[in-house]
Amino acid sequence: MDVFWYALVGLLLAGYLALESIDFGVGMLLPFAGEEADRGRLRRTVVPLFLANEVWLVAFAGLxxxxxxxxEGELLYALRLPIVGLLTAWFLRDAALWFRGAHPGAGxxxxxxxxxxxxxxxxxxxxGAVLGALVRGLSTNGNGQPVAAATDLLHPFALLCAAVTVVGSLRQGALFADRAGALPADGAPGAGIGRLNRLLTPVLIALLALTALVGAVDTEAPVAVAVVAAVAAVAVLGSRFLQGSGRTVPALLCGIAPFLALPVMVGVTHGATVLPTRSGAGELELSGAIADSASLDLLAMTALPVLLLIALAQVWIWRVFARRIQPV
Known part of the structure; x- marks a missing residue:
């Protein structure tokens, strides 16, 4: 059962990344919408959804x-600087979505x-960089504690993982914006996003191939990392064919593969070592990190039904709000 809880925590993080990739991508596409009306329409594609998507990050932290x-304590210490950066970006991103329309001033x-x-x-x-660093294993400080050093986050493998999440998010955002009719296809912004979408597929596949290649040299489970990256690349290619045949929803589902791949890489590379280091010092094993049986029994009776309800609510929210937007 210990593995079940560890896998469930990873699944919640993967779900957050898969859903939020659309929000990240639409946000990055905003410069393509030159006119005020186009920017407003692009923003409205994700405003009804982004809070529901963020529930999975809250559920991940809670579980x-x-x-x-x-x-949790060891991870917060080891990743304290990147976590502060991510939290700051998260708050500002949400503020941008909420407050942009709160004042009529152009500035x-x-x-x-x-x-x-x-x-x-x-x-x-x-x-992407944080998960890439965890796949390789963290550095240790003078006290033998795991820390995410700048060299971990800026290592070529971590940077490749960051590039995969950025390009994958742009692709998902462009596909979702096209499905929602955010920008007219016959206009310059809509045509530009369409061209970008077609370009991103081979770029993303190439990045996944490079990730597999570098991972084969610099991770503890080169075969596993290469297989996971290859599966993600095949899914992205399948997404492109589905998109070409007009099956946008299955294309979006296949497009989440890179965001599922990174947490999976962490698990298959390190197994029961839940906080890995490259030196082996300060590592934390699953058996030493798991809660006591009474706490896990309580979680099974409370958290699991709540997670099921959240999943059902998420499906309803997407069915209701992930539709073509109408001009205002």
Whole structure:
């Protein structure tokens, strides 16, 4: 059962990244919408959805605290600087979505139109770099404690993972914006996003191939990393064929593969080591991080039904609000 809780925590994080990739991508696409009306329509595609998507991050943090309390503390210490950066970008991104339309001033809106794509880019790249660093294993400080050093986050493998999340998010955002009719296809912005979407598929596949290649040299489970990256690349290619045949929803579902792949890489590379380091010092094993059996039983009776309700609510929200937007 210990593995079940660890896998469920990872699944919640993967679900957050898969859903939020659309929000990240639409945010980064805002500069393509030159006119005020186009920017407003693009923003409205994700405003009804982004809070519901963020529930999965809250659920991830809550379950991490309940099921793996020691891991949460160690992880917060090891990743304290990137977490502060991600939280800052998260708050500013949400503020941009909420506050852009709260004031009619042109300068006010232009300011938030800069904040939204920048913070969306930082969130996508930041999550990719953090997960890439965890796949390789963290550094240790003088006390033997795991820490995410700058060399971990700026290592070529971590940067490749960051590039995968950025390009994958742009692709998902462009596909979703096209499905929602955010920008007229016969206009310059809509045509530009369409061309970008077609370009992003081979770029994303190439990035996944490079990730597999570098991972084969610099990770503890080269075959597993290569297989996961290859599966994600095949799914992206399948997404492109589905998109070409007009099946947008299945294309979006296949397009989440890169965001599922990164948490999976962490698990298959390190197994029961839930906080890995490259030196082996300060590592934390699952058996030492898991909560006691009484706490896990309580979680099974409370958290699991709540997660099921959240999943059902998420499906309803997407069915109701993820539709073509209408001009105003």
């Amino acid at each position: 991490l605290f309940g099921a793996l309390p020691l891991l 006010w809106r232009r300011a938030w139109d800069i904040v939204l794509p920048v913070t969306s880019l930082l969130l996508a790249a930041g999550w």
